[in-house]
Amino acid sequence: MTAKIIDGKAAAAEVRARVAGIAAEFARTTGRQPGLATVLVGEDPASAVYVRSKGKATSEAGMASFSHKLPDTTSETELLHLVDQLNRDDNVDGILVQLPLPPQIDASRVIAAIDPAKDVDGFHPMNAGRLATGLEALVPCTPYGCLYLLKQELGSIAGKEAVVIGRSNIVGKPMALLLIGESATVTVAHSRTRDLPDVVRRADIVVAAVGRPEMVKSDWIKPGATVIDVGINRVPTEDSKSRLVGDVDFAGASERAGAITPVPGGVGPMTIAMLLRNTVVAAHRRAG
């Protein structure tokens, strides 16, 4: 079987176009654009690229983008002060503090200081708890994007066997909760899981979010399964350049899967699309 390649760029473009329409309507009725504030602490080049593309996508969707850059010597108190200002700013509907933060700053304290109504990352314990209990929540963007692709591909996922590889607060755990919410039968595998290949072989749906290049091998994939690859790993090539690969051996897995996301061009674009979506949702809820 040769898998269908799931086009995350196209799906993200659709979501972004819908969000732009909602943002325009919000601006027409309220007299202001929905606004997203991004906060980047330090000089990490990958984080800088992510934050810049989030800001660009925000403007392209007709929303206000407020970009805050702080030096890597910033103290936790200084960052908490900025978060407090953004919490109070009525033109800011969403606040995104890019992770990771420098070691002198406790990320969990900063996340907890963000107004849950503006927590467009969905990382605040209030939103995590609301997602876990099935209440209306702001949902973390990457797993939300994965769920969007799965539902687009499969329609209903009720009763399907889903295996999530990875248990992070950003992807694995909220992904599992979203799949439970769709009535899938969910297994969360991680570095201590025994017989991981056999666990993955059961899965109608595989979501790989471990950050290890091409760790998931093709013979682990049940024929016809839907494979969502969250990994973005830069690996060196022979000509001393580098290329991006996912957590799944794409070449092999695409011979067995029913459908699979590529890296790049799969989950990545969906993360930004869902961030924009969360921002218009937060703006609407805040505007009452």
Ligand code: GUN
């Ligand atoms: N770092 C890596 N992924 C993310 C994300 O989705 N949000 C934030 N704030 N930081 C990240």
